[in-house]
Amino acid sequence: MLAAVYLPGTWLLCFLAAPWPTQPEKLFHIRDHSDIEESVLHQAEPVTDLHSAQLFLSKYGWTEGSSGGMAASMPRPRGKLLGGLGGDPGLMKAIAKFQSFSQLPVTGQLDEATLAAMNQPRCGMPDRQPVQKVTSLPLALGPGLAQRQRVPLSNQPRGGSASPSAKVRKKRFLQRLSRQEQEPGPPRAPGRRAFSRKLLRWRLVGEGYSSQLSDEEQRFIFRLAFRMWSEVTPLTFKEDRFSPAALIDIKLGFGRGRHLGCSRAFDGSGQEFAHAWNFGDIHFDDDEHFTTPPSDNGISLLKVAVHEIGHVLGLPHLDRMGSIMQPNYIPQETGFELDWADRKAIQKLYGSCEGPFDVAFDWIRKQKTRHGELIVSFSTYFFRSSWYWLYENRHNRTRYGDPIFTPIGWHGIPSRDIDAYVHIWTWRRDERYFFKGSHYWRYDGDNDRAYTKDEQGRSYPQLISEGFPGIPSPLDTAFYDRRTQLIYFFQGSLVFAFDVDLHQVANSYPKRMVDTFPPVAPPNHPFRDIDSAYFSYAHGATFFFKGNAYWRVVNDKDRQQNSSLAFNTLLPKESISQKWFDICDVHPSTLKMEEQGADRNTS
Incomplete structure (x- = not known):
């Protein structure tokens, strides 16, 4: 029993008394250990003459049979350091190709500019x-x-x-x-x-x-x-x-x-x-x-x-x-x-990045110039799961550094899986709403956060059935049509048109989606369960998204060019990735790297 107690103490004393290595043993990959020998900082040998230029051209694939072939065994030539190729057509051709690739004047001669290009870090x-x-x-x-x-x-x-x-x-x-x-x-x-x-x-x-x-x-x-x-x-x-x-x-x-x-x-x-x-x-x-x-x-x-x-x-x-x-x-x-x-x-x-998206919409901002003139600008946003992207329409790509976590850029709304966004924009009203499940939130664009209470003191979120009587939940998507001043709510194969002035569902609704927005070329139509719908101010048109495809709603310009097109008909589907580029997911571990970029002051 005593030995059992005493032995660990003896082992501990021997362990502490033994010499400890100053640093962990280094790993080596070559038998002679030469890859772990201490190496001092040193400079690379520059390309200065015809021989070193030949080595360079062979090393980087510019001579026939490269890389690393013929030039290594060539004797170092004597004489001129530059030019003076002795009429070697193969070498002149290699230099000319390198000059062309490097966007230099193509001379086929080893001049100062070519040597400078060869000596750049690469x-x-x-x-x-x-x-x-x-x-x-x-x-x-x-x-x-x-x-x-x-x-x-x-x-x-x-x-x-x-x-x-x-x-x-x-x-x-x-x-x-x-x-x-x-x-x-x-x-x-x-x-x-x-x-x-x-x-x-x-x-x-x-x-x-x-x-x-x-x-x-x-x-x-x-x-x-x-x-x-x-x-x-x-x-x-x-x-x-x-x-x-x-x-x-x-x-x-x-x-x-x-x-x-x-x-x-x-x-x-x-x-x-x-x-x-x-x-x-x-x-x-x-x-x-x-x-x-x-x-x-x-x-x-x-x-x-x-x-x-x-x-x-x-x-x-x-x-x-x-x-x-x-x-x-x-x-x-x-x-x-x-x-x-x-x-x-x-x-x-x-390949390119595809859909689907939970929500897409244009965010409208009204600003005054120094001369007091009112101007309107907008940015397009795409939401998927718990992430969002700002799409720069003038550059036709997403903002650098996106996507970003939804709560970082949008305060007080659901953090993921938003069903719909609606912007009621008239001469008298400017209201923004987000929808999820059976509830909706009103968003304060000036203070960049969701309202906590409405004008009567009732707290947000509120029930869709109370704020928008006759509208079911949960929704597939929704959008506001400024031409008709109706909100179109989508659920399954049905469309509900909501009159914002009368605050009720419009007469004869709900209707089938295929009847409200009929196809130009049957049966090319989403029919039901669309992911998102939004009016784009950049394109002057309304789009329906489902999976990796979109359908564009015929607009007034289309009807002026082709009088046979009916109001609110859907043009044949096209690929999302061919119109909106680089709306791509990233691994969640990298999503917080660009939090400082989560603002809506660029378009």
Whole structure:
């Protein structure tokens, strides 16, 4: 008994007396441990002469048989550092193509401007590469990557040169693929989608944190970078720090020189700042001076991360100014967003975002100019579940940073699953109402919150049956028609027209939806259970939404152009994603990142 009590104490004394390591044991991936040797900050070798330019052109795919092939074994030429190509047509052609891609004067000569472009900080992926001729992958292939295929870490990453053995392995792998040379030209997406499902998991690997930024700063920037791609595609990204590594789709890490078991060493500060592997690994050169938003010094880690994630998702380099997929790092304003070409390229691979929506409406604001003139402006809002988007009609896209949690931008109304919105707007009335279930809320636009009581002192929310006699609940949707001064309430296949002046359901209602809003081309009609309806001041028309489709109600302009069109008829359905772009979900873990943007002062 005494021994049983005494033994733990003895063990504890021995444990405390033993020497403790000053830091956790480092992980290594290469047998000689060279990847964990301390490396000092060093500069990349600049491109200064014909030999180093040939190496550069081969490394980034501009010479035949690239990357990493012929130039590595060439003897260093003597003589002129610039120009002087000795009539080599292949090299002149490679330089001319690089100049064209870099939007430089195309001379085919190695001039100062071309050398300057070669020495800019850039991504390690080739600008031109053979791509596999593959159509869209079916979503039923499996839980992660297409059939969970992943290239081992010892294989060649995207871009640049590697060890001879790695080149052989890459060559054998590529021999099994159907090759197609990708010439530089107009922005376009390769015919390859890297992932087969919509929810992708990512992780900043434990041994791959940067020495320059705090852990939380790094993870925050990566969350934001993934969110930016999620805002324009049906993909959502979730940070996963605890699942087995085999379940992680995209792994990120920092390193210097030989790093993270990668077969390709980083070159130091000044040129290649990151590279992306074929199936989900992204490495950042910790010799570079990465900075966080909104700093305008160094290299923006957010911009680089967005670029490399684009590669992992399947995008090549684009030669369009303003595109995040340009190979070279272009310093710009602290705020940046995905270019139109980036959005269209990624959507060509993964598709566009669709409906349905709970509510859509235009928010009207009346303002006076400094001269006392009254002007009216509006913004369009889409609600789904507990999120909302502001749609900028003049730019034909959602506001950067959306969606946002409904309670952050709309105070006092239900936090999710709103049924309908109605704005009664006449010369004498300006009233806004939200509906959910059997109740409704009136909204105070001046103070940006729901009223707590009505003019008689009765509390909100109130019963729909009391505030709008004869209207059933719950509703599918509703909208106010300024032409007729009627509110149209929808439930199932029925429509209830409510006269706001008489405060009652109009005579002969309810009616069938197909009779009140008949189809122009039968049977092209939603018939029942529509998701939302709203009048758009931007388009001067009323729209009905159901699922991924919309129907537009014939307006006065349509009838002037075609007198055979009847009043309130529905034109044939069209796809929501072809008219309203990028109304996309994001993973809930990123929804609070842009709370400061939740205002309604932009349109």
